[in-house]
Amino acid sequence: MPIDATAAYDDSNIFARILRGEISAKAVYEDDFALAFHDIAPRAPVHVLVIPKGAYVSWDDFSARAGDAEIAGFIRAIGHVARVHRLVEPGYRLLANIGPDGGQEVPHLHVHLFGGRPLGPMLAE
Ligand code: 5GP
Numbered sequence: 001m002p003i004d005a006t007a008a009y010d011d012s013n014i015f016a017r018i019l020r021g022e023i024s025a026k027a028v029y030e031d032d033f034a035l036a037f038h039d040i041a042p043r044a045p046v047h048v049l050v051i052p053k054g055a056y057v058s059w060d061d062f063s064a065r066a067g068d069a070e071i072a073g074f075i076r077a078i079g080h081v082a083r084v085h086r087l088v089e090p091g092y093r094l095l096a097n098i099g100p101d102g103g104q105e106v107p108h109l110h111v112h113l114f115g116g117r118p119l120g121p122m123l124a125e
Pocket of ligand 1: 107
């Protein structure tokens, strides 16, 4: 069920629980600002979720409230994950679902990183 991305942050969401270590995830990268882990239901040979460690619901929330170091750290983490999975040359796709029209289901900002095969059209019809 898509969430309301303007709602207050709910720290019971599944990614908050992963950040607290209450639920396990297959991490591929972690630093002070970001955690990256394999999606539990991968839609491509590489399907990694990258999340900021701070409590942000959406891209709007993050871009408005996060500090410069958090924003830089998050963006750099996404690039790092793409490089270590050797996706730079074949290419890959980043996707952030935001709010109801975006189909966001988990109310903690996350970027999907897809790769490992040609990914087809940008949007499903
Ligand atoms: P959204 O639709 O919010 O952009 O994407 C949420 C993603 O989180 C989905 O691709 C879903 O498979 C993934 N996901 C949901 N629960 C878990 C979980 O417990 N662990 C992991 N690793 N991924 C999850």
